[in-house]
Amino acid sequence: MAPRKAPQYDDYRVAAQEIILSSSDNDYLDQLIPALKDATNSGRTKGLMQSLSQYADAREGDIERIGMTKHEEFLQSVNQLQQVREGTTALTTEILKLNQSIQSSTEKLAAQKGALVDTSAVRQNIAEASEALRESLKVLHAVNQAHDLIRKKQYYAALKALDDLQNEHLIPTIQNKYATQHRLADIIQKSIPASQKAISEAVMSDLNTWLFRIRETSQFLGEVAFYHTELRRTRQKERMEGNPYLQNFKLNSAIELVFDESEEFDVLDNEELQVDFTPLFECLHIHEALGQSDKFRADYAATRRQQKELLLPSSVNLLEDNENSLSSLLEGIAGFAIIEKATTRRAHSLRSPVDVDELWDSMCNTTVKLITKALDQVDNAEVLLKIKGVIALFIQTMDGWGYSVALLDNFLLKLFEKYAELLKKRFSDDFQEIVSSDDYMPMPISDLDKYDKVVSVSWFTPEMPREELTFPCVLPFSQMYPLCCIDIRNFLNQFYFFSDDHFQQPNVIDEALKKSLDELLSEKVCKSLVERLSSQYLGQIVQILINLEHFEIACKELEQLLIAARSSTSAGGPIILDATEEFRSNKKTAEKRIFELVNSKIDDLVETAEYDWMAPTLETEPSNYMQTLIRYLSNIMNSTLLGLPREIKELIYFDALSHAANMILALPLSPSVKKINPNGTAALAKDVSHLSDFVDGLENAPILKENLDELQQTVLLMQTENPEEFYDISIRNKKFGRVDAMNGPQILEKLTYSVQSPTGTRTDRLANFSSRFGMK
Known part of the structure; x- marks a missing residue:
């Protein structure tokens, strides 16, 4: 409580009157002490004394006036007064002593009074200071609580605490300029942005840690997703085996998804892997509360683009199964893309579909370029089939997450061409x-x-x-x-x-x-x-x-x-x-x-024929070449040509016999043969007869034997006793119809015996025959 101020006096006459007229000692002192203090403080003690003296003189004057008007009474009174005076003198002495005592007590009391006043002021100050300190402690407690929440990573609660601190304590205190805590509140208010920044940095630090862990687990996430897709493939194949109609429906089709509803599996939350999006959502929530949503989205998008670049290697190995293999690359991309799609579905305002699709297209384009470049090293179809299997698994997995796979499908065409x-x-x-x-x-x-x-x-x-x-x-x-x-x-x-x-x-x-x-x-x-x-x-x-x-x-x-x-x-x-x-x-x-080889062999055999057309004796056995020829034809029929289809075999045999007959027929017609006697004719006839007997023993002999008709009829013509029959058309057509019209006369011309006819020599008849048929 503040000390009470002494009253100010312009004229001490009123004060002196109030002091003299005080009804009690306490009142007297209460009136005297302020007047003394004021006179002392203002240096007008003489004025006070003068006012008191004037008051005393005025009273004495009154007394004298009263004494003059009533003398006897006055004298009586004087005597009484004398007595009183004596008593008063004695009493004055006592009063003086008492006054001294009172003065001494008054000084002590004044000192105590001043001490009491001072103590009350101090106590008031202490109370006010205590109240101010109490209010300040509330503010500091709120500040400490906010920072304690930051240390406990309860960032949103800390941000809410700072907001409550501002609304409940700081702003009202700052608005009251006379408040004791004004300066403290102002200092704390100025520190709020720093605290908010600390919260923002702390959640970003946690988010970066989360992003790093997500990056580290992306490949495993993709591996789990691939495994789940492979299980779906197996289940669909089993369904198709039980119901062929389901072969019309591929993986990720509506029918397959309906059938697979009972097999619930969350690739982001399962026994092997749990992806907690809390740090991301908390960071998004904090930045929305701070009014920094746009900045956070931009920073997050930039970070994900950087992570995408770090995810894609400069090359890929298609021949080995290691951390640089195609499987690892596609698993990492799948995990990254699944996180992006899951983020979009859980926080619509954080990632726009356009941003996610741009990242996906970029990763697909880069992947296709890497695989295309590495394909030059692949020269094994099984390796390519394995590569296609990995890419197909990747396509089916990502198609299930709603990504466009048209680029990858087109790439499979190029892969198929390879x-x-x-x-x-x-x-x-x-x-x-x-x-x-x-x-x-x-x-x-x-x-x-x-x-x-x-x-x-x-x-x-x-x-x-x-x-x-x-x-x-x-x-x-x-x-x-x-x-x-x-x-x-x-x-x-x-x-x-x-x-x-x-x-x-x-x-x-x-x-x-x-x-x-x-x-x-x-x-x-x-x-x-x-x-x-x-x-x-x-x-x-x-x-x-x-x-x-x-x-x-x-x-x-x-x-x-x-x-x-x-x-x-x-x-x-x-x-x-x-x-x-x-x-x-x-x-x-x-x-x-085959015809060529068989006929060539026949040619070779027939060329070995050594007929003595003017033989002096008659041959009793077929010629060696004929026996060899028949043996050859028999052998190829029963061994070499045995496996051929019947129609082809018969055709080859038919052609072989025809060719053999022509080659044998050409022997007597050779220009080198000038004359042929009956013994030479008989040798040829024996060979032809031997060949005919062989053909008779073959299947389809009547048809095959037609090839020997010209040869047999020519031999018959050479053996005829009446060669003129050849020139008789009616007889020739009946007996020698297959003999060539030119060959017959040539053969007859070479025979050694000459037959006369009424119409002229045989030479003349040949000339006539030739002219009849228009031959030269």
Whole structure:
């Protein structure tokens, strides 16, 4: 409480009157002490004394006036006064003593009074200071509580505490300029932005730690997501096996998602991985409370772009499974993109879909460039298939999160082109090796198991039931045919492997497969077989013809297989392989080559004929060349040509006999042969008869024997006793109708005996015959 101020006096006469008229000692002192203090403080003590003296004089004057008017009474009074005076004197002495005592007590009391006043003021000050301190402590307690919440990482509560501190304490105190805590409140108010900045920095620090952990766990998150997609694939395949209709619905389709609803799995919160978005949401909430949402969004977007750049390497290794492999890269990208999509779904205002899609497109473009660059090192189709599998798993996973995968789907087309090229090259080498290393002999089979294996992989329909087979046995084709069939099946399977799980353009596979298969069969099989037709070994040529026959059948089967296997998006209608016609047409080439070799052998044998056309004696045995020729024809029929289809075999035999007959017929017609006697004719007739007997023993002899008609009739003409019959048209058509009109006269001209006729010599008749038919 503040000390009470002494009253101010302009004139002490009133004060003196109040002092004298005081009703009690306490009142007297209460009136006297302020007047003394004022006189002392103002230096007007004489004025006070003068006022008191004037008052005393005025009273004495009154007394004298009263004494003069009432003398007796006055004198009486004087006496009384004298007595009183004496008593008063004594009393005055006592009063003086008492006054001194009172004065002494008054001084002590004044001192005590002053001390009391001072104490009251101090106490008031202390109370006011205590109250101010109490209020200040409340403010400081609120400040400390806010900072304590910051240390406990309760940032939003700390921010709320600072806000409450401002609204409840600081602002009202600052607005009251006379408040004791004004200065403290002002200082604290000025420190609020720093505290808010500390909170902002603290949550950003926690967010950066969270972002670092997210970056570290992105690959594992992607791995978990891939594993979950693989499980979904397996479940969908099992459903498709149980219900073929579901084959029309791929992964991530509405039907698949409905079926998979019972298999709930949160890739961000499971037994292996938990991603807590609390630091992110808290940081967003804090910055919204601070009014810094735009700045935070910009900073967060910049940070994520930096993390995206750190995520993408400068190169990728497609051949090894390590931290720099394609799987690791795609898992990291998948984890990063899943976090982005989850952030967008949980905090709509933080990340715009445009920003997320831009990051996704950037990562996809970079990934495609990295893979394209690394593909130059890949020369193995299986590695490419593995790469496609990883990319397909990545596509299906990210498609499920709503990302656009069109760029990756288009890249799979380029990957397929590379894959098809490698497959074609590898199988081209395999076919080349199979064709070049084949022995071109009928394939021997030692037991039933091996037979079943060969039949199962080859397009081959046995003539006999397997139960009736005896082993060892041989199959008509050579070993190259089943080996090529195995390769063809593998080729088909490996082509369609690329469309497993995910490939949006299966019709491209159908077209590429047909084209590649056509080229392989035409260029590497058919063409290679045709090149080997230049061989002089008849058995090899025959085997090539048989192989061509079976390859033609295989091509027809392949056409049906391709129709059944093609996708629903491919164009309908039949599938025609150019290789089918290639094998069919080149069978004719092989047949011609067989004709050439057989006829060449026949030529060689007939050229060894050593007829003595003017032999002095008659030969009793067929010529050696004829016996060898018949033995050769018999051998090729029963061994070399045995595996050929019946119609081809008969055609070859028919042509061989025709050629042999022509070659034998050419012997007597040779210009070197001038004369032929009956013994020479008999030798030729014996050989022709021996050949005719051989043909009689063959299947379809009547048809085959037609090839010998001209030769037999020519020999008959050489043996005739009446050569003039040849010139009689009616007789010639009946007996010598197959003899060439020019050859007959030449043969007759070489015979050693000469027959006269009424119409002239035989030479004349030949000339007439020639002129009749317009011959020179």
